[in-house]
Amino acid sequence: MPPARTTPTEAVAAPRVEPPAAALVDSGTPAATDDHAEVNARIDTVLGNPSKYEQAVASLQQAVSAHDASAVAAMVAYPFTANIGGKKVRIANAKAFIARYDAIVTPAIAQAITGQHYADLFVNAKGVMFGKGEAWLNGICKDSACKDVDVRVVALQPSK
Secondary structure: OOOOOEOHHHHOOOOOOOOOHHHOOOOOOOOOOOOOHHHHHHHHHHOOOHHHHHHHHHHHHHHHHOOOHHHHHHOEOOOEEEEEOOEEEEEOOHHHHHHOHHHHOOHHHHHHHHOOOHHHOEEEOOEEEEOOOOEEEEEEEOOOOOOOEEEEEEEEOOOO
């Protein structure tokens, strides 16, 4: 099965998918295992090169933890649809994302990202999910054959 990838237009509408109970993380409890092998095997099967995803997860967590709006904005696939005050708002570029960072990356979304253990990530064809769907990463094709991808933030949304 070929790896699932998104194009920038598909990235705008990442659906909310509830993970199986085992994929949920209790941010107050350490992960049962720190082994990345199982998650990397799922990423490799469904999405492709796990090292790109592992690096993107770590970079996103570091940037959000540091409240580094520029670093987070650099990881987003544009145009991006943000949920601000219950309304969908189109964010055209990094400058617009940075200007609305605190409205987009709410404390609950930041906690879902920073509290996520790599070994407990949920992976499917829509990408790699943090928390209960508050954040999603997926590969954006860089070539027509989708052999090369940039792993980008494709959704940031409040949990239901």
